[in-house]
Amino acid sequence: MTDAAPTAARRPGEQALAALGLGAPAPSPADASPHAFPGGGRWRTEVPSVEGPEALAVVLKESSRLDVPIHRISQGSGVWMLTDAEITEMVEATAERDIELCLFTGPRGTWDIGASVRTDSRGAGLRARGHDAVAGCVEDAVRATALGVKCLLVADEGVLWTLHRARETGIVPADTTLKVSALIGPVNPASYAVYENLGADSLNVPSDLTLDHLTEIRRVSAAPMDMYIEAPDDLGGYVRMYEVAELIRRGAPLYLKFGLSKAPGIYPYGTHLRDLTLDTARERVRRGRLALDLLARHGADGDMAPLGSRLPGPLNRFPTDV
DSSP: OOBOOOOOOOOTTHHHHHHTTOOOOOOOGGGSOOBOOTTSOSEEEEEOOOOSHHHHHHHHHHHHHHTOOOSEEEOSSOGGGSOHHHHHHHHHHHHHTTOEEEEEOSOOGGGSSOSGGGSTTOTTTTOOOHHHHHHHHHHHHHHHHHTTOOEEEEOOHHHHHHHHHHHHTTSSOTTOEEEEOGGGOOOSHHHHHHHHHHTOSEEEOOTTOOHHHHHHHHTTOOSOEEEEEEOOGGGTOOBOGGGHHHHHHHHOSEEEEEOOSSOOOOOSOOGGGHHHHHHHHHHHHHHHHHHHHHHHHTTOOTTBOOTTOOOOOSOOOOOSOO
16 A cells, blocks of 8 residues: 655644644654555545435535535445345446445344344344354345445454455455444454454444554554544444544544434435435535535645545455465
8 A cells, every 4th residue: 555644734723722822742743644545645535324326316416516525435224225226326326426335235233133232232233143144245245246336334254254255256346345334343453453354445443533543553554444523323423523634644544434423323224214314415415525624724635535546455364265
């Protein structure tokens, strides 16, 4: 993966606070990420929770109106919640704009008969329970990639490794990218490196990781990182808008995910949630505009990766012949 020196950016309130004797020390070059996306750029954008063709159309229209560049659009309900015609429509619409489309794979512990996820401990979480659940995820992956989907979202380590092996052997296309869900996101550098070796091409980390945590991760891995700049309530509802420039400096290569707090959950999506889904899709793009405006005001908007770029560059992998 191409390395690039981070650009200097003005921190929020810097000049005013310095004039009042409240200035902060200059950022240390030692805590900055040395990594970038292949082809250049330190950050990409993602609009999540785009649950079907109608929501996608809203996002594309709003992104044009507000001039919000989009590298990736992701969906959370799952491949199984879309017909072939709907998937094809989404593939074609994103291809016209050279945007990567990422769909969630298969059965998850929260949507089956597993009782442990309904306990206070939320045991097992979204992981695929049993052989049949793994098989369902693989079925979704094969079906989606056959229809032109190039990115798959996973929430289980075994599914991740299985799909990585599947692309190594040609069961799914070799250029398929695998994205780790925020719901199993790694929280330390050791686990981040394990996910990379299992086949992850980008890893969604929880939005409550500190800046130092990002620096620790970047000392062991250059795999692209995804982070909600504004997290949904079920992921904590954290809002980190004013840290966007510093998140990039520490965490690059970084996908800025424009989530939405104070909004009800919409998974699995159906027409009974249509108005809410379209309204929240529209607002996620607006949140993206706000984040990009902050970057511009702080002089940190110049390192965006080229639109249309999607591959992660060379990454570390476990051998697949064992």
